[in-house]
Amino acid sequence: MEEIxxxxxxxxxxxxxxxxxxxxxAAKELGISxxxxxxxxxxxxxxxxxxxxxxxxxPEALGGAFCLCAMAVxxxxxxEVAGMVxxxxxxxxxxxxxxxxxxWFVLACETPxxxxxxxxxxxxxxxxxxxxxxKEREFYIGLRLCA
Amino acid sequence: xxxxxxxxxxxxxxxxxxxxxxxxxxxxxxxxxxxEPAEVLRRVRSLxxxxxxxxxxxxxxxxxxxxxxxxxTVWDLPDERVAEVGERLGALEFVSHCxxxxxxxxxxxxxxxxxxxxxDRQETERQIGQLKELIGGxxxxxxxxxxxxxxxxxxxxxxxxxxxx
Numbered sequence: 001m002e003e004i005x006x007x008x009x010x011x012x013x014x015x016x017x018x019x020x021x022x023x024x025x026a027a028k029e030l031g032i033s034x035x036x037x038x039x040x041x042x043x044x045x046x047x048x049x050x051x052x053x054x055x056x057x058x059p060e061a062l063g064g065a066f067c068l069c070a071m072a073v074x075x076x077x078x079x080e081v082a083g084m085v086x087x088x089x090x091x092x093x094x095x096x097x098x099x100x101x102x103x104w105f106v107l108a109c110e111t112p113x114x115x116x117x118x119x120x121x122x123x124x125x126x127x128x129x130x131x132x133x134x135k136e137r138e139f140y141i142g143l144r145l146c147a
Numbered sequence: 148x149x150x151x152x153x154x155x156x157x158x159x160x161x162x163x164x165x166x167x168x169x170x171x172x173x174x175x176x177x178x179x180x181x182x183e184p185a186e187v188l189r190r191v192r193s194l195x196x197x198x199x200x201x202x203x204x205x206x207x208x209x210x211x212x213x214x215x216x217x218x219x220t221v222w223d224l225p226d227e228r229v230a231e232v233g234e235r236l237g238a239l240e241f242v243s244h245c246x247x248x249x250x251x252x253x254x255x256x257x258x259x260x261x262x263x264x265x266x267d268r269q270e271t272e273r274q275i276g277q278l279k280e281l282i283g284g285x286x287x288x289x290x291x292x293x294x295x296x297x298x299x300x301x302x303x304x305x306x307x308x309x310x311x312x
Contacts, residue, residue, distance in 0.1 A: 015202030018192050038168050052206040054165035061199040086299045094298035131251050139245035140237030
């Protein structure tokens with residue numbers, strides 16, 4: 001990756017200025033033309049170095065309900081249980097982690113009532129208990145990876 | 148959390164896929180939504196000041212940037228210490244998420260979740276060492292859960308307000 005791409009990524013993780021010509025303002029800070037910034041951003045998105053460029057929403061503010069959940073899944077049943085859990089459209093993402101609690105997923109529903117319902121359905125379907133760990137307070141969210 | 152009106156909602160839907168990569172992105176959105184460009188910018192600023200939009204920013208792919216050692220660290224802190232410690236840890240460059248969550252005793256004793264990202268485990272272990280130093284005597288216990296596989300990843304999408312429960 002070229003040095004200027006690294007600087008673009010680092011600068012634009014912090015946020016674009018909310019002005020009439022935002023790319024021109026950011027380009028000026030970076031010491032390049034607006035045209036170059038836009039073409040490099042397009043290339044970074046096309047190659048998958050950036051997964052997205054745009055407003056980052058606070059999902060709770062959009063009216064949804066979210067809950068982090070954990071399960072301790074026996075190794076021999078892991079693939080089968082992963083399939084069962086992932087089949088629920090409310091499961092937004094699911095990660096395997098190295099721990100006794102080895103399956104961690106996020107439920108995204110339209111209402112808190114629906115979260116409780118899906119939790120019960122997953123427990124019934126898999127025969128395993130689910131820990132529900134909803135967010136109580138947020139201190140920071142966002143990535144500031146150094147490119 | 149503040150309310151969003153139907154026009155805000157349409158603006159959010161129009162930008163979920165990303166901001167147009169053109170010199171005047173608000174004009175493009177205004178054209179799509181039948182609004183004045185100044186109105187679009189005013190609404191984006193208002194959503195930002197109310198915390199509905201955290202920022203308009205680039206989201207890098209961890210793996211493409213070489214970050215392969217992603218760990219969820221979990222800490223058992225006295226409840227009255229969580230706010231202060233959480234604010235301090237959330238300000239660190241290598242922390243992407245920092246949340247307070249409920250304990251689920253006896254199975255789960257940890258109430259602070261801090262996600263850290265390193266290029267390899269050595270770097271991540273150094274970051275965890277820094278967390279330990281900052282937390283100092285406040286932590287009664289902690290654990291580290293490295294992610295080893297993504298089983299599913301679909302973006303969070305705006306819920307359809309018209310759909311019945």
